[in-house]
Amino acid sequence: MTAGELGKKTGLSTGSVTALVDRLEKAGVCGSWKRTPNDRRRVVIVPLTASKKHIKDLFRPLSESTMDLCREYTEEELELIFSFVGKAADIMEDELERLKQ
Numbered sequence: 017m018t019a020g021e022l023g024k025k026t027g028l029s030t031g032s033v034t035a036l037v038d039r040l041e042k043a044g045v046c047g048s049w050k051r052t053p054n055d056r057r058r059v060v061i062v063p064l065t066a067s068k069k070h071i072k073d074l075f076r077p078l079s080e081s082t083m084d085l086c087r088e089y090t091e092e093e094l095e096l097i098f099s100f101v102g103k104a105a106d107i108m109e110d111e112l113e114r115l116k117q
Contacts, residue, residue, distance in 0.1 A: 018061070046067070
């Protein structure tokens, strides 16, 4: 993922993305930035293989708790919940775009 793509996905400014990636690099989550061959201005953030297990371990309790919660609902109820949350997220994304203009 490029720094620009990370900024778009998170809504962070260029400076904030730089600071975030610097912190991730210091924490050992990502390696040095690599410049793309076609456009030397673009850099790709490279995750470290060893950090993937660490990140999975960090999120395992959340994942397990979420799966436990999902088991409390029927498939039909979950489909309704997912539909609602997806539509609500789309509305929020549209509103964020409107506010940026």
